[in-house]
Amino acid sequence: MALDSSSNSHLTAKIKTADMQSRAAANPSVLAALKAVAKRDFALAYRQRAELMQPLMFFIMVITLFPLAMGPNPQTLQLVSGAVVWVAAILSLLMGLDRLFRDDYANGSLEQMIMSPTPLYMVVLVKVITHWLVNIVPLLLISPLLALFLNMTNTMYLTLIFTLLLGTPIISLVGAIGVALTVGLQRSGVLVALLLIPLFIPLLIFATSAIEYASMNLPIGALLGIIGAMLLFTLATAPAVIAYSLKVSQN
Amino acid sequence: MWKWINSFAQPEKAYGACNFFMPFFVVVLLVCLPLGTVWGLVFAPTDYQQFDVYRIIYIHVPSSSLSLTAYMAMATAAFVGVVWQWRSAFTTMLALAPIGAVVCFISLFTGAVWGKPTWGTYWIWDARLTSQLILLFLYLGVIALYVSFDDKQQGAKASAIMAMVGIINIPIIKYSVEWWNTLHQPATISKLAKPSMPADMAIPLVIAMIGMAGYIGTVTLIRMKNELIKRDAHRPWVLQVLDAEQASGKPFIRPVWWAVAAVLFTIGAFFMVQQGVKFDSLAAFIDMGGRGFFVWLSFVVSFVALFILLVLSVLDRKTIISETRKQKTRVERIMRARAAKAAKKEAVANSS
Numbered sequence: 097m098a099l100d101s102s103s104n105s106h107l108t109a110k111i112k113t114a115d116m117q118s119r120a121a122a123n124p125s126v127l128a129a130l131k132a133v134a135k136r137d138f139a140l141a142y143r144q145r146a147e148l149m150q151p152l153m154f155f156i157m158v159i160t161l162f163p164l165a166m167g168p169n170p171q172t173l174q175l176v177s178g179a180v181v182w183v184a185a186i187l188s189l190l191m192g193l194d195r196l197f198r199d200d201y202a203n204g205s206l207e208q209m210i211m212s213p214t215p216l217y218m219v220v221l222v223k224v225i226t227h228w229l230v231n232i233v234p235l236l237l238i239s240p241l242l243a244l245f246l247n248m249t250n251t252m253y254l255t256l257i258f259t260l261l262l263g264t265p266i267i268s269l270v271g272a273i274g275v276a277l278t279v280g281l282q283r284s285g286v287l288v289a290l291l292l293i294p295l296f297i298p299l300l301i302f303a304t305s306a307i308e309y310a311s312m313n314l315p316i317g318a319l320l321g322i323i324g325a326m327l328l329f330t331l332a333t334a335p336a337v338i339a340y341s342l343k344v345s346q347n
Numbered sequence: 348m349w350k351w352i353n354s355f356a357q358p359e360k361a362y363g364a365c366n367f368f369m370p371f372f373v374v375v376l377l378v379c380l381p382l383g384t385v386w387g388l389v390f391a392p393t394d395y396q397q398f399d400v401y402r403i404i405y406i407h408v409p410s411s412s413l414s415l416t417a418y419m420a421m422a423t424a425a426f427v428g429v430v431w432q433w434r435s436a437f438t439t440m441l442a443l444a445p446i447g448a449v450v451c452f453i454s455l456f457t458g459a460v461w462g463k464p465t466w467g468t469y470w471i472w473d474a475r476l477t478s479q480l481i482l483l484f485l486y487l488g489v490i491a492l493y494v495s496f497d498d499k500q501q502g503a504k505a506s507a508i509m510a511m512v513g514i515i516n517i518p519i520i521k522y523s524v525e526w527w528n529t530l531h532q533p534a535t536i537s538k539l540a541k542p543s544m545p546a547d548m549a550i551p552l553v554i555a556m557i558g559m560a561g562y563i564g565t566v567t568l569i570r571m572k573n574e575l576i577k578r579d580a581h582r583p584w585v586l587q588v589l590d591a592e593q594a595s596g597k598p599f600i601r602p603v604w605w606a607v608a609a610v611l612f613t614i615g616a617f618f619m620v621q622q623g624v625k626f627d628s629l630a631a632f633i634d635m636g637g638r639g640f641f642v643w644l645s646f647v648v649s650f651v652a653l654f655i656l657l658v659l660s661v662l663d664r665k666t667i668i669s670e671t672r673k674q675k676t677r678v679e680r681i682m683r684a685r686a687a688k689a690a691k692k693e694a695v696a697n698s699s
Binding site: 274280281298345 | 429481484485487488491492495496498501504505508509512513515516519520523524526527
């Protein structure tokens with residue numbers, strides 16, 4: 097009996113050291129794996145660029161609807177511009193979020209990512225960042241047009257860019273939780289929106305207030321600071337939650 | 348200690364714990380909810396500013412504060428379920444979600460009905476109303492997520508994550524909405540003005556609040572038991588427990604508890620009656636100083652909603668039990684048929 101346990105502990109110790117060694121050796125390969133994930137996601141996005149354009153078109157069209165619905169009075173448009181752009185941005189980003197894990201889930205590569213020795217939360221973080229880069233850069237490029245459409249002043253426009261830069265990663269990260277939870281469901285489009293929209297309310301409030309403050313030439317540093325704090329908090333916690341949600345979905 | 352607590356992760360132990368705690372909550376519900384309501388409606392003094400319409404407070408404030416508490420309880424259960432992998436904790440969470448949603452709806456509805464005579468409008472984008480509405484959305488999100496899963500175990504886990512994400516967001520939402528409100532509307536209204544209520548108004552409020560907590564506890568336990576039976580329908584302990592309950596023939600809540608409830612209620616009623624009826628006639632009571640419509644509407648709708656939820660939960664139990672029994676007889680029939688077939692085969696083999 098005693099012999100048994102001692103040999104057992106010896107064995108586990110051996111396994112442990114082997115594990116540690118392999119982990120140490122795996123360190124550079126983690127980076128390589130993450131790079132590969134990023135590369136793959138960029139390549140996929142590039143190949144599906146038509147699909148990528150759809151949320152962007154949706155974004156522009158929603159914004160076009162507002163002047164048509166409210167009348168073209170420049171003052172009114174300027175007053176609501178921040179709110180309109182932000183609501184449209186949240187809705188269009190929600191539409192695009194679906195792509196984050198859906199294809200990977202369908203073709204089984206998500207399972208491989210979960211099984212791989214690379215920490216899942218890092219993989220997920222890289223995926224979310226690439227998704228954000230691919231989705232938000234077109235949105236930022238198109239935004240001068242919106243400033244023209246909605247008669248924004250220069251300071252308002254600059255603030256809009258800043259709030260979008262700080263705020264949209266929050267949408268991607270929190271949204272990824274919702275997408276990860278529902279990825280196994282057949283039809284999850286509306287459900288994701290139902291789950292996530294309440295969570296974006298604080299972001300919406302602070303972002304639109306910053307634009308409003310900017311239109312009145314008030315200092316906006318504090319508001320941007322709050323959004324930044326929210327971003328840092330989400331950045332620290334969301335990847336782990338996304339990883340766990342993916343494991344639940346994959347069962 | 349930990350081992351003892353952890354034993355309640357087993358469904359049968361959790362079921363037993365439900366049965367153990369049930370009488371306490373039932374007594375609290377039966378004593379406090381009627382007492383607080385009647386006291387508030389009849390025996391509490393009339394407000395010098397809002398007159399009788401303020402009596403909506405005796406359903407509005409309990410539901411408002413407890414809807415948030417219920418969410419916290421739900422998220423705590425979700426946390427326990429996810430971290431320690433307690434399956435019974437998920438059932439608590441799932442039991443609480445619809446109750447919290449109903450209580451939250453009651454809070455919003457009575458708030459709106461109270462708003463019409465006092466502020467002149469049903470809805471106002473006040474910070475508390477807005478964050479309460481968002482709380483309702485969060486509840487509905489958790490329920491919608493659970494319902495859309497076919498695999499209920501997976502759905503429970505997913506909605507547990509959603510509940511936890513929600514609880515982190517609730518303070519952020521609350522403060523952001525409050526801040527937004529001060530930005531957009533300079534304080535035109537101060538709800539109730541809160542100049543520390545006099546004791547004879549506050550006591551029935553506290554009683555009504557405890558009664559609402561008793562309601563939430565009772566229905567949570569009923570629903571949790573349903574959920575436990577439903578999930579484990581194929582496991583032997585369910586039928587053992589159900590058969591034992593049927594065979595013992597004891598009333599579900601022992602007479603002792605009824606007696607305790609009666610005594611407590613009498614004591615409460617004694618103090619209540621000493622306050623004196625605040626209305627001259629029945630007509631004045633129904634009229635509520637011209638605001639009878641709003642007061643009665645909020646109370647009737649609230650209690651109908653609470654009652655419907657309770658009845659649905661109890662009926663749910665009946666269907667689940669009968670289905671479990673049906674399932675059992677079906678399995679037994681199959682086993683018997685199989686045994687008969689085997690015996691026949693054997694007989695044929697023997698004879699040949």
